[in-house]
Amino acid sequence: MSTLPSNASHQVGVAAFVLNDQGQVLAVQEKNGPLRGSGTWKMPSGIINQGEDIHSVREVKEETGIETDFLEVIGFRQGRQVLFEKSDLFFLCVLRPRTSIIEKQDSEIEAAKWMDLEEFAGQTFFENNVGRNMMEVCIAITKGGYRGFGMEFLSIGTFYPNARN
Known part of the structure; x- marks a missing residue:
């Protein structure tokens, strides 16, 4: 009997903290979704497609046209x-x-702009525990006080000596 789940048990999302040389964050307002019409600016984010890598962060290019280079994962939540x-x-x-x-x-996307980090972080959206923790880590990154996980391609394979196909 297979112990694999009958279908996907998780969805994977990603948010992108994109900071330019002027200390501005790439920010968007949703046209659809839970923040629609709230006036809240957020990081580009979305659900990863099947077969897509986390580090591709397709949503940034898709939502804003900005081309980026992946640096690191600085946090996650479940x-x-x-x-x-x-x-x-x-x-x-x-x-x-x-x-x-x-x-x-x-x-x-309703609107997109480069926004000063202080103004972005000062929104009420970041006053709850998850939002506040997320912004604290982002700000620590800008001050060199935190490092995340970079990307490295690894060959993944498993050897089962007694496996049968």
Whole structure:
């Protein structure tokens, strides 16, 4: 009998902390979703597609047109029984921008801009425990007080000497 789950048991999301040389954060406002119409600015974020790598952070290019380089994962959280009763793994990544001209995606994004870090972090959205912890880590990164996990390609394989196909 197989012990594998019948289907995916988790969804994986990613948010991108993108800080430019002027100390501004790449920020977006949702056109759809839970923050729609709230005036809240957030980091570009979204759900990872099947077969997509966390470090690709496709959402940044898709939502804002900004090209980036992945630097590191600086945190993650798990939510249980979120969408479709699945666990939600959400990774916070740091990216370095390679471009600066914003070309927002009209279907998902109401507005996009470069925003001063202090103003961005001062929003009420970041007053709850999860939001506050997330911003504290992002700010620590800017001051060199924290390092996350970089990306390294590893060959993944398992050897089972008694396995049968």
